[in-house]
Amino acid sequence: MKKLRNINKLPARLDFIQSVTGVVLALFISGHILFESSILISHDAMYAMTQFFEGYYFLGETHPEIISVLALTVLAIIVVHAIVALRKFPSNYKQYKVMKEHMVRMNHHDTSLWAIQVITGFAMFFLASIHLYTMISQPEMIGPYASSERMVTEMMWPLYLLLLFAVVIHAGIGVYRLILKWGLFEADQQKFMKQRRALLRTIMYFVVTLYLTVGVFSLMRYMSIGYEHDFANGERYHPQGVTK
Numbered sequence: 001m002k003k004l005r006n007i008n009k010l011p012a013r014l015d016f017i018q019s020v021t022g023v024v025l026a027l028f029i030s031g032h033i034l035f036e037s038s039i040l041i042s043h044d045a046m047y048a049m050t051q052f053f054e055g056y057y058f059l060g061e062t063h064p065e066i067i068s069v070l071a072l073t074v075l076a077i078i079v080v081h082a083i084v085a086l087r088k089f090p091s092n093y094k095q096y097k098v099m100k101e102h103m104v105r106m107n108h109h110d111t112s113l114w115a116i117q118v119i120t121g122f123a124m125f126f127l128a129s130i131h132l133y134t135m136i137s138q139p140e141m142i143g144p145y146a147s148s149e150r151m152v153t154e155m156m157w158p159l160y161l162l163l164l165f166a167v168v169i170h171a172g173i174g175v176y177r178l179i180l181k182w183g184l185f186e187a188d189q190q191k192f193m194k195q196r197r198a199l200l201r202t203i204m205y206f207v208v209t210l211y212l213t214v215g216v217f218s219l220m221r222y223m224s225i226g227y228e229h230d231f232a233n234g235e236r237y238h239p240q241g242v243t244k
């Protein structure tokens, strides 16, 4: 009994925090990519989405500060998620070599997926920080024209493209690994486990491809608006008949 009480619960707690923050971030990014693909419907749809997040439909006027608060909250969750995840990164060259040899020898899908998750997670920490800083500091500069201008005249599209691939792949693999970890997709019999895993992987690849396709098309739409529109007079987009 005494021995049980001495068990270190910290790793389990950290694991739990990593899972919960991971699920919250995965839900956030799946919503984000869809909301922001409203540009594929029309300028007005993206404008309405922006008004919604600025609180217009609840408060009767726009409050871009809401976007800043939301972005700060997301940044805080990312920081917690990253700090907790850091303990699982190979921390020196020796560990890295062992991991690489293991991957080559085993040719194991799940080990390779884990390595991809480490690389995309590392890249994302820098890429997402730049994007979030913009959202925190210029929350009023979001909309069909303002976002498109940022993509083109501020040359943000390469960063968005890299971030899109990093975040969608990272989230896809993360959710796949969580489902396995919490035993949510297990077969009754051991002999079916391999097939189950393969099926889950196929679903994950499908969802990742779907999100990447939507994301790339949205990015292309913002860029085409950015190249077509003349931003010289700093005009903001307003639907017909709306002046503010």
Ligand code: HEM
Residues within 6 Å of the ligand: 029, 032, 033, 036, 037, 067, 070, 071, 072, 074, 124, 128, 131, 132, 135, 141, 142, 143, 146, 147, 148, 150, 151, 160, 161, 163, 164, 165, 167, 214, 215, 216, 218, 219
């Ligand atoms: C509350 C926080 C966030 C807000 C308000 C926000 C808002 C936006 C907006 C308005 C765009 C369109 C381009 C622009 O205006 O610059 C965009 C694009 C993008 N954001 Fe965010 N974002 C947030 C957090 C994040 C996070 C945490 C990630 C990833 C870790 C992310 C990944 C992306 C990607 C990949 C694109 C390009 C999407 C595409 O190609 O379809 N965003 N974001």
